[in-house]
Amino acid sequence: MILWFTLTQVVVAAAAGVLCIVLGLAGRRPSDLTVGALALIEVLLIAQVVMGIVAPMLGNSPSGNPLEWWVYLIGALLVPPAAVAWALLERSRWSTVVLGVGALAVAVMVWRMEVIWTVQLA
Amino acid sequence: MDADMTTAPRRRITGIARVLIVVYGVMALAATGRSFVQIVGEFDQAPLAYSLSAASALVYILATLALIFSRSAVWYVIAWVAVLFELAGVLVIGTLSIVLPDLFQHPTVWSLYGNGYLFVPLVLPVFGLWWLWRNRSGGSADDTADTEAEVAGSTW
Numbered sequence: 001m002i003l004w005f006t007l008t009q010v011v012v013a014a015a016a017g018v019l020c021i022v023l024g025l026a027g028r029r030p031s032d033l034t035v036g037a038l039a040l041i042e043v044l045l046i047a048q049v050v051m052g053i054v055a056p057m058l059g060n061s062p063s064g065n066p067l068e069w070w071v072y073l074i075g076a077l078l079v080p081p082a083a084v085a086w087a088l089l090e091r092s093r094w095s096t097v098v099l100g101v102g103a104l105a106v107a108v109m110v111w112r113m114e115v116i117w118t119v120q121l122a
Numbered sequence: 123m124d125a126d127m128t129t130a131p132r133r134r135i136t137g138i139a140r141v142l143i144v145v146y147g148v149m150a151l152a153a154t155g156r157s158f159v160q161i162v163g164e165f166d167q168a169p170l171a172y173s174l175s176a177a178s179a180l181v182y183i184l185a186t187l188a189l190i191f192s193r194s195a196v197w198y199v200i201a202w203v204a205v206l207f208e209l210a211g212v213l214v215i216g217t218l219s220i221v222l223p224d225l226f227q228h229p230t231v232w233s234l235y236g237n238g239y240l241f242v243p244l245v246l247p248v249f250g251l252w253w254l255w256r257n258r259s260g261g262s263a264d265d266t267a268d269t270e271a272e273v274a275g276s277t278w
Binding site: 065068072075079083086090092094097098105 | 137138140141144145147148151152155156158159162163
């Protein structure tokens with residue numbers, strides 16, 4: 001993985017998560033802004049898929065378990081569409097909070113992926 | 123229950139319950155992913171811990187579904203069982219992982235009371251039980267009021 005891109009993803013996902021939870025608790029329904037934030041996260045994740053395939057070919061291989069890394073990435077890819085689907089099905093303020101929880105989960109998962117890729121404790 | 127569903131549809135899934143369901147969903151995803159990796163990659167290293175991982179993943183999936191469908195009486199009971207199972211799991215495995223660390227060298231979702239997951243596995247069942255207890259008599263009046271207020275106060 002490339003550290004600056006990881007940090008970009010984590011910051012975007014965490015910021016989107018906080019934004020959605022604050023707006024949701026303030027009573028806003030899902031909007032272009034909050035759904036768009038999740039769409040942005042998904043785009044970054046798809047870019048991460050491409051980088052995950054290309055990086056090892058260029059000599060940047062994961063030092064940890066590649067299977068574990070991919071399971072995290074595929075899991076993370078599922079989260080924004082699921083949260084957005086919920087927001088489209090049920091447009092209440094709690095759906096905005098749901099978007100935020102999903103975004104925060106992606107932030108944690110991407111950070112965990114960076115750790116799997118680079119840091120080996122054993 | 124069927125009559126209740128036609129007159130007051132989906133009133134058990136309100137407010138905080140939605141967030142609860144989503145956090146359960148995320149935990150189900152995390153536990154499933156982890157146990158998949160453990161079982162495919164290195165099952166023979168720690169069959170007990172990894173079987174528990176798989177079991178916890180299945181129960182998280184079950185609990186998520188049960189909460190979503192908790193309007194139905196059957197799923198409501200399943201939700202109780204699944205959430206109680208989880209609470210027991212995190213308490214028993216969490217304690218065992220401290221008392222008998224040899225058995226649990228390889229992590230499960232429940233090891234050390236779920237500290238690898240920010241203690242979410244420990245807190246979540248308590249919230250789940252609280253919510254199930256509060257909604258034991260079917261859709262309550264304040265839930266309906268909450269929804270009406272949401273619709274009236276909507277800005278979008």
